[in-house]
Amino acid sequence: MHAAVVHSFDAPPRYGTIDTPQPRGPHEVLVDIVAAGLHPRVRSAADGTHYTCDGTLPMVPGIDGVGRTPEGELLYFVAPDGVPGTMAEYAVVDRRRAVPLPADSDPYAVAAAMNPGMSSWVALRRRVPLPPGASVLVLGATGNAGRLAVRIAKHLGAAHVVAAGRDPERLAVLGDTGGADVTVRLTGGEDDDAGLADAAADVDVVVDYLWGRPTEQALRAVLTARADRARPLAWIQIGSVAGPDITLPSAYLRAANVQLVGSGQGSVGVSDILAELPELAEQFTAGTLSADPLQVPLAEVEKAWTAPVPPEQRIVLTPGG
Incomplete structure (x- = not known):
């Protein structure tokens, strides 16, 4: 599959190919990625400075995203451990770390705003x-x-x-x-x-x-x-x-x-973070909270990584172009 791939912590990710990940357990499903947000947390992992980074390369960045299941269900999810990140055509989703979204949700706004x-x-x-x-x-x-x-x-x-x-x-x-x-x-x-x-x-x-x-x-x-x-x-x-x-x-x-x-990974348990996702997602899908996503094709990830962005917007990478 096509993906953003980090080969060096000193350079932006490049558009390339890696093996498509496969579900490993009963709770996992392979989804088509609709959008993945380019957050500061993602940048710090990709340049090796985040405190959770273990230094392993190459890597696919991306910690969350919106994906569509083979049945057509739209999900916001946080990526499970030990699998490639979400800046790719496909990703493995653990249903226990996912929130179903209404069919009429704006997946780009959700991907931009949830993190x-x-x-x-x-x-x-x-x-x-x-x-x-x-x-x-x-x-x-x-x-x-x-x-x-x-x-x-x-x-x-x-x-x-x-x-x-x-x-x-x-x-x-x-x-x-x-x-x-x-x-x-x-x-x-x-x-x-x-x-x-x-x-x-x-x-x-x-x-x-x-x-x-x-x-x-x-x-x-x-x-x-x-x-x-x-x-x-x-x-x-x-x-x-x-x-x-x-x-x-x-x-x-x-x-x-x-x-x-x-407040962050470690000081808040994964189960506590996941428990908060449904209500937060509801606020974005209902329009109570809002975001202004800037859609960029995944193939342009290297350029997008250093591109200036208006202050009210956040880049979301879209594998479909």
């Missing part, structure tokens, strides 16, 4: 369940996952959402129609401290896609500005777009009631 949406959805349901009426800060709100996190926090009961990010145009959209009550532009300068202290001093939950220096600044700004430092604050670390490490003064953990937790 970025899953990050905050699972975090706010499984790691730190969101109290009704909570106040939430989304740190890194101008990325695809952050933009969805703003809407998901509102959908899950947040009364007040602060969106913080670098891109002023995307922040403006979040403030106008994207669900954010307040926006804070991050510039990397000391002005960020004042903006975060003013807007997010008394939030209950932080959804953090940045880490690195922005998180160091945000922790200092938020914790020192809290009116009641004994008020619980849950800081959920999801992504590290701005850097893998931070310097964390020990006094922060003594001087405020802050809980630092991570």
